[in-house]
Amino acid sequence: MIVAERKPFDEIRQLIKGYKRVLTVGCGTCVAVCLAGGEKEVGVLNAELKLSQKTEAEPAGFGEATVQRQCDMEFLDEIQHMVGDYDAILSMACGAGIQFMAERYPDIPVLPAVNTVFIGVNKDVGWYEERCKACGNCALGVTGGICPVTMCAKSLFNGPCGGTNQQSCEINADQPCAWHMIYTRLERQGRLDNILQIFPANDWRNQKPQTLVQPGYEERKASE
Ligand code: SF4
Numbered sequence: 001m002i003v004a005e006r007k008p009f010d011e012i013r014q015l016i017k018g019y020k021r022v023l024t025v026g027c028g029t030c031v032a033v034c035l036a037g038g039e040k041e042v043g044v045l046n047a048e049l050k051l052s053q054k055t056e057a058e059p060a061g062f063g064e065a066t067v068q069r070q071c072d073m074e075f076l077d078e079i080q081h082m083v084g085d086y087d088a089i090l091s092m093a094c095g096a097g098i099q100f101m102a103e104r105y106p107d108i109p110v111l112p113a114v115n116t117v118f119i120g121v122n123k124d125v126g127w128y129e130e131r132c133k134a135c136g137n138c139a140l141g142v143t144g145g146i147c148p149v150t151m152c153a154k155s156l157f158n159g160p161c162g163g164t165n166q167q168s169c170e171i172n173a174d175q176p177c178a179w180h181m182i183y184t185r186l187e188r189q190g191r192l193d194n195i196l197q198i199f200p201a202n203d204w205r206n207q208k209p210q211t212l213v214q215p216g217y218e219e220r221k222a223s224e
Pocket residue numbers: 131132133134135136137138139140147148149150
């Protein structure tokens with residue numbers, strides 16, 4: 001899932017400064033699971049904002065809504081009837097959801113209330129760890145299910161580097177060397193030959209905005 005965290009409260013207050021009617025919109029998927037921007041977090045943020053506005057000469061009015069996914073246009077339609085009543089939208093979705101909202105409502109400022117941090121896993125309640133950088137060329141089939149791009153400090157597809165030291169990464173003794181982990185996993189699976197496979201220079205598809213159309217949907221995309 002995409003993991004995010006709420007922006008510092010003072011930064012959010014600065015972002016909405018000058019707007020008199022603000023609609024805070026949550027997203028019911030990734031950011032809800034990681035406790036950053038779901039329905040509950042929308043309620044908490046609006047309550048804090050209302051409280052803080054009591055000292056303002058002209059306090060703003062706040063509305064709230066949460067859609068299933070802000071990165072999906074059909075769900076944005078659900079708040080269509082509300083948007084006209086507000087002069088700014090405070091989005092609690094990930095960066096993709098915020099941008100889709102801004103595209104959907106180009107006449108209204110759409111402001112981020114969360115920082116999108118990484119693609120990761122849920123280790124425990126409130127505890128998340130990064131696992132993928134969406135490199136566009138997944139190596140996990142060769143690397144024993146351990147991501148070299150995310151877990152290696154240098155994102156090496158061919159490792160380890162000369163700094164690997166007693167299972168640790170050279171940048172920090174507390175950080176395991178990704179390529180040591182890959183070696184150990186492959187050895188355990190009897191697939192150690194994989195470690196000799198040389199990855200060619202990666203086509204960093206994530207260096208530009210990408211589009212992905214699943215097979216069977218090309219015609220539909222072309223007709224748009
Ligand atoms: S190799 Fe690329 S796609 Fe696969 S997990 Fe790592 S960053 Fe993600």
